[in-house]
Amino acid sequence: MNRLRRQGIACSLLMAAVMGGQSLGFAQTTIDGFAPKPSDNQRRLEEKFRAVPSSANAREELRRLTAEAHLAGSPEDYATAIYVRDQMRSFGLAADMREYQVLLPYPRSPSIVELIAPRHERLQVREDVVPEDPSSSSKKIVPLFNGYGASGDITAPLVYVNYGLPNDYEDLRKAGVEVKGKIAIARYGNSFRGVKAKVAEDNGAIGLIIYSDPADDGFTQGEVYPKGPWRPESSAQRGSVQFLFIYPGDPLTPGLPAIPGTPRLKKEQALNLPHIPVQPISYGDAQRLLKPLRGPVRPKGFQGGLPFTYHAGGTNDVRVHLKTDIEFATKTIWDVITRVDGAVEKDRWVVLGNHRDAWVFGAVDPNSGTTAMLELGRGLGQLMKSGWKPGRSIILCSWDAEEQGLIGSTEWAEENAAELKEKAVAYLNMDVAVSGPNFGASSVPSMWKLIHSAAQEVKDPKTGKSIYEAWRDRARADAADLELYDANGNERPAAAPRIGALGSGSDYTPFLQHLGVPSLDMGFNGDYGVYHSAYDSFYWMAHFGDPTFQYHVAAAQIWGTIALRLAGEG
Ligand SMILES: [Zn+2]
Numbered sequence: 001m002n003r004l005r006r007q008g009i010a011c012s013l014l015m016a017a018v019m020g021g022q023s024l025g026f027a028q029t030t031i032d033g034f035a036p037k038p039s040d041n042q043r044r045l046e047e048k049f050r051a052v053p054s055s056a057n058a059r060e061e062l063r064r065l066t067a068e069a070h071l072a073g074s075p076e077d078y079a080t081a082i083y084v085r086d087q088m089r090s091f092g093l094a095a096d097m098r099e100y101q102v103l104l105p106y107p108r109s110p111s112i113v114e115l116i117a118p119r120h121e122r123l124q125v126r127e128d129v130v131p132e133d134p135s136s137s138s139k140k141i142v143p144l145f146n147g148y149g150a151s152g153d154i155t156a157p158l159v160y161v162n163y164g165l166p167n168d169y170e171d172l173r174k175a176g177v178e179v180k181g182k183i184a185i186a187r188y189g190n191s192f193r194g195v196k197a198k199v200a201e202d203n204g205a206i207g208l209i210i211y212s213d214p215a216d217d218g219f220t221q222g223e224v225y226p227k228g229p230w231r232p233e234s235s236a237q238r239g240s241v242q243f244l245f246i247y248p249g250d251p252l253t254p255g256l257p258a259i260p261g262t263p264r265l266k267k268e269q270a271l272n273l274p275h276i277p278v279q280p281i282s283y284g285d286a287q288r289l290l291k292p293l294r295g296p297v298r299p300k301g302f303q304g305g306l307p308f309t310y311h312a313g314g315t316n317d318v319r320v321h322l323k324t325d326i327e328f329a330t331k332t333i334w335d336v337i338t339r340v341d342g343a344v345e346k347d348r349w350v351v352l353g354n355h356r357d358a359w360v361f362g363a364v365d366p367n368s369g370t371t372a373m374l375e376l377g378r379g380l381g382q383l384m385k386s387g388w389k390p391g392r393s394i395i396l397c398s399w400d401a402e403e404q405g406l407i408g409s410t411e412w413a414e415e416n417a418a419e420l421k422e423k424a425v426a427y428l429n430m431d432v433a434v435s436g437p438n439f440g441a442s443s444v445p446s447m448w449k450l451i452h453s454a455a456q457e458v459k460d461p462k463t464g465k466s467i468y469e470a471w472r473d474r475a476r477a478d479a480a481d482l483e484l485y486d487a488n489g490n491e492r493p494a495a496a497p498r499i500g501a502l503g504s505g506s507d508y509t510p511f512l513q514h515l516g517v518p519s520l521d522m523g524f525n526g527d528y529g530v531y532h533s534a535y536d537s538f539y540w541m542a543h544f545g546d547p548t549f550q551y552h553v554a555a556a557q558i559w560g561t562i563a564l565r566l567a568g569e570g
Helices: 009-019 036-050 055-065 075-090 166-174 193-202 283-290 367-385 407-415 417-423 445-457 467-478 508-514 538-545 550-567
Strands: 094-117 152-160 183-187 207-211 278-281 319-340 345-355 392-399 424-429 438-443 519-525
Touching: 036 367, 036 550, 055 075, 055 367, 055 538, 055 550, 075 094, 075 319, 075 367, 075 392, 094 278, 094 283, 094 407, 152 207, 183 193, 183 283, 193 207, 193 278, 207 283, 207 319, 278 283, 278 319, 319 367, 319 407, 345 367, 345 407, 345 417, 345 508, 345 550, 367 392, 367 550, 392 407, 392 550, 407 417, 407 508, 417 424, 424 508, 424 550, 438 445, 438 467, 445 467, 445 519, 445 550, 508 519, 519 550
Parallel strands: 152 183, 183 207, 207 278, 345 392, 345 424, 424 519
Antiparallel strands: 094 319, 152 319, 319 392, 438 519
C-alpha cells in the first residue's frame, strides 16, 4: 500500500551536482543510549553489518521475487514465501512459516464498464502489453479490481464526485446535484480509497468507479511508462476498499487470529466490507465517461488534468453500466517469521516487518522492501557467523495479504497480542523501500533521534554524502525562504529533516494503533506513477526506480542500523 510520498527529484539531482564531492560527515560522537566503550564496539559492529548487503544480491533477489505475479493466497505467493524462508535459512537464521485462513476477494471474471448513453461503448478496463517490459504480457496479471468491493450489475446515471470525500458531496449538494441511486466516479488521491467507498455508500451511490487522474500520477507529472516512470493511459490503480478504519485484517475474525478453532462471522456480519461494487479504471477509460458529462460545471477544486472542462453530471445524459463479479474465498496466507534470539534480554523484541504479497509483480510495492529485508538478514547472518548475538531478540516478519487489508500482520499481532504488549520494544516497518532516491520516514516522536542518527551512518549513493545530509539538503532546497532566513535576513541554522506522523496505510497499524508498540515506517521515494499496476515491475525498477540497486542496499543498511541500535547492549 503505502501511497507515494513524492519529493522533488529535480531538486535532489541539482543538489547532487552542486554538493558532490564533499566528504561524509559521519557523526563520531557516542551513540545515543550507549556508554563510550560499548558505543565504539557498537559502531564497529554496525560497520561490519553495513559492509554485507550488495547491489548484485539485491538485484537477483528482486528479480526472483517479481518473476511472477504473486497475489496473496496464490501458488505464486506461496513460492515467494518459500523463497524468503529458504534465503533466511541459507544465511544461517531460523525462519518459519505461519499460516492463517482468511477471506480474500478475487475477480471471477474481468469487470465490465460501458457507456449506455450518450452512445454505447464498452471500455477497455485492461492494461496494455508494453513490449519493452516482458512481464506485462503475463497471463496471470489479475484483472483491474478493488479488493472487497461487492459484486454487482448496475446501470445508472453517472455523477463526478471529485475525490469522493464528505466536503465534495457537500459541494455537489450546494450545486443541486443528487447522488442517490447513481453511480459515482471519483478520482484517486487525498485519502485512502476505502474511505471513498464508505462515503459513496453513505451518500446513497449504488456503485463507485475510481480513476487515476493524469494530474495525480500521469502525464501531467512527466513522461509516462515505458518512456518515463509515470502512469500511462491504460493503467489503473488496483487496491483494497476494505474499511480499515473500522478494523483491518481478516473480515471474519476481528480481534482474533484466523486459525482453526477461532469462531468466524458470516460475511454479511463483517463490518469492514463495502456493500456496493467499486471499480478502478485508467484515465484513458475515464475520459470517455467524464467528457460527455453535463449538469453544473464542476465546483471549485473539481477540475483534474484531462483536457476538457469537468462537469458534475448526475443527469440522464451519461448513463453507465457497471458489472463486477467477485469471488470471496477462504484462503491460506503465509507469513514468514525469522527470529534471532537475544543473548541478554531474549524477552525484549525488536520487530521488523515488510509485506511480500503484491497486486501484480510489486517490484516497488512491496518487494523492494522484501529485498532490503533479505539483505538485512544476510548481514545479521554474517555477524552471527563470527559469534555475535544481539542483546535483545530481533524478529524479521515477511507479511502476506497486506494489500487486501493488512491481513498477515494483523492476524499475527492478534495471535501474539499479549506477548507483544509485554515484550515488543519497537516495530520497524518498510513497505516500499525504494521508488527513487529521496529518503523519508514517519514515526512516533520518541524515534526521531534514532532515525536521524542512523541516517548519518549510511552513505547516499547519488551524492556520496550521508543519507542524513542528502535528506536535510533536499528539505532545505524545498523549504520556503521564511523557514531559511530570520526576520533580519540571517540564515537560520540547518534544521533536522522532518519526520512525519504515521497514518494507517501499512502493517505498522496493528502494532502502533492496536497494541501501542512504538513504530516507524520509512523508505526512499521518487517519481513513481505505476503504483498497484502491472507496470510496477522489475523492468520499471531497473530503468527508473533504482537502476544500480544501490538504494536497496542503503535501505537494508539504515533499517539494520536502527535494529542493531535498538537490540544492542548499551
Ligand atoms: Zn505495500
